[in-house]
Amino acid sequence: xxxxxxxxxxxxxxxxxxxxxxxxxxxxxxxxxxxxxxxxxxxxxxxxxxxxxxxxxxxxxxxxxxxxxxxxxxxxxxxxxxxxxxxxxxxxxxxxxxxxxxxxxxxxxxxxxxxxxxxxxxxxxxxxxxxxxxxxxxxxxxxxxxxxxxxxxxxxxxxxxxxxxxxxxxxxxxxxxxxxxxxxxxxxxxxxxxxxxxxxxxxxxxxxxxxxxxxxxxxxxxxxxxxxxxxxxxxxxxxxxxxxxxxxxxxxxxxxxxxxxxxxxxxxxxxxxxxxxxxxxxxxxxxxxxxxxxxxxxxxxxxxxxxxxxxxxxxxxxxxxxxxxxxxxxxxxxxxxxxxxxxxxxxxxxxxxxxxxxxxxxxxxxxxxxxxxxxxxxxxxxxxxxxxxxxxxxxxxxxxxxxxxxxxxxxx
Amino acid sequence: xxxxxxxxxxxxxxxxxxxxxxxxxxxxxxxxxxxxxxxxxxxxxxxxxxxxxxxxxxxxxxxxxxxxxxxxxxxxxxxxxxxxxxxxxxxxxxxxxxxxxxxxxxxxxxxxx
Numbered sequence: 001x002x003x004x005x006x007x008x009x010x011x012x013x014x015x016x017x018x019x020x021x022x023x024x025x026x027x028x029x030x031x032x033x034x035x036x037x038x039x040x041x042x043x044x045x046x047x048x049x050x051x052x053x054x055x056x057x058x059x060x061x062x063x064x065x066x067x068x069x070x071x072x073x074x075x076x077x078x079x080x081x082x083x084x085x086x087x088x089x090x091x092x093x094x095x096x097x098x099x100x101x102x103x104x105x106x107x108x109x110x111x112x113x114x115x116x117x118x119x120x121x122x123x124x125x126x127x128x129x130x131x132x133x134x135x136x137x138x139x140x141x142x143x144x145x146x147x148x149x150x151x152x153x154x155x156x157x158x159x160x161x162x163x164x165x166x167x168x169x170x171x172x173x174x175x176x177x178x179x180x181x182x183x184x185x186x187x188x189x190x191x192x193x194x195x196x197x198x199x200x201x202x203x204x205x206x207x208x209x210x211x212x213x214x215x216x217x218x219x220x221x222x223x224x225x226x227x228x229x230x231x232x233x234x235x236x237x238x239x240x241x242x243x244x245x246x247x248x249x250x251x252x253x254x255x256x257x258x259x260x261x262x263x264x265x266x267x268x269x270x271x272x273x274x275x276x277x278x279x280x281x282x283x284x285x286x287x288x289x290x291x292x293x294x295x296x297x298x299x300x301x302x303x304x305x306x307x308x309x310x311x312x313x314x315x316x317x318x319x320x321x322x323x324x325x326x327x328x329x330x331x332x333x334x335x336x337x338x339x340x341x342x343x344x345x346x347x348x349x350x351x352x353x354x355x356x357x358x359x360x361x362x363x364x365x366x367x368x369x370x371x372x373x374x375x376x377x378x379x380x381x382x383x384x385x386x387x388x389x390x391x392x393x394x395x396x397x398x399x400x401x402x403x404x405x406x407x408x409x410x411x412x
Numbered sequence: 413x414x415x416x417x418x419x420x421x422x423x424x425x426x427x428x429x430x431x432x433x434x435x436x437x438x439x440x441x442x443x444x445x446x447x448x449x450x451x452x453x454x455x456x457x458x459x460x461x462x463x464x465x466x467x468x469x470x471x472x473x474x475x476x477x478x479x480x481x482x483x484x485x486x487x488x489x490x491x492x493x494x495x496x497x498x499x500x501x502x503x504x505x506x507x508x509x510x511x512x513x514x515x516x517x518x519x520x521x522x523x524x525x
Contacts (some may be wrong), residue, residue, distance in 0.1 A: 163518075164520065
């Protein structure tokens, strides 16, 4: 790769959202802005090759893309008639909201993650528009055919224009409500990369990195929002364990089996720092509390050093802000380390009766693990088999079937 | 500015058919209209509809059937047309709209002119 190509690849990764977001303001239309931003990157390859890489590549690309958009609007009468498709707040409203940050990237993020769009559409649009990932790559990452993904993105863009979803940053009074789908989208992106059942390893790494970049950008743009910082902490602490999650034979490793010396120390340190800061900002929400739980695990040099009573307390807090059966299941696991497997098994059985997790493989897997600890190996084998049936991940299924066999053989 | 329809859906079975319930409902809608005006938004149309039980559906131009078009528990009970800046404002207005037996749906009106 030449130095120009390298500079351009870097500018795509770090400046794409900035260039596109600023161009949307001029173009008033997502598709037109996207085309002009792409053309600016093509023009850069040529111009930078002869005149050298400018001192501020982002500013160069933004100016070029915006000029292209203005040219196109001036030349094309039909575009003029159509515009403006994107609704921007009028200038006087802008001054009414002094607390919002004047960065166009936030407008783009909040538009892509508007609650009037489906969660799948939010994720796809964020990858396509905010991260500049090609539709074909997004399709591969989420294991859907490319035309399906293209249609999903087109439909979402159409709704933004037709229903007039505004291109703006929510005011301080709505920020809390509107930030949640944004953080959820970034978390979904990360999870797709971190635990996706199949798919190309490299692409999954890329999704993890994209999610981390987005979380960092959100913290930089909204430094007072504790939950954005909590999400960044959570992603860092989870990503730090990435290389130790799978054994050499491909088997998934539990937290207590992982080689802690191989956890990424830089990611752990930054994750702990962000989490601590999010906790002191106050009003800890679900991402901050999950980060705090990951932080307690990370702080234990050995699995046996884990401060389980503290983890149970954090899960109590998490359940109070987020009544999710998955959280309750994880709390039950923590309880088993404090009060023993019999108490935890009762909690798991309550969750089974509740029925909301009837297709969730980790419920029978947890039940199986607890039964085995209690020496009820035959029942454990059945639960492991049920869990194997429910999981969509080949490696996990293999692991669970193996556990079922060894339980049946009476191994505790 | 754009026109949005706020469609009010609800389970008719849950609605009490008494003069008192009707008066309470009318009061709630009166309060809604007042709140909308205070928000600087204009209501350009709307009405309550009689029950889906007295609806007649027509399909393909010739098949006429008794009852509403779609058999669902929640039926369209009334609607408003409002003039809003964008979807966020329309959602904010729709959240104020009384819909005790169901919910509301916000749809942009298709300009036909």
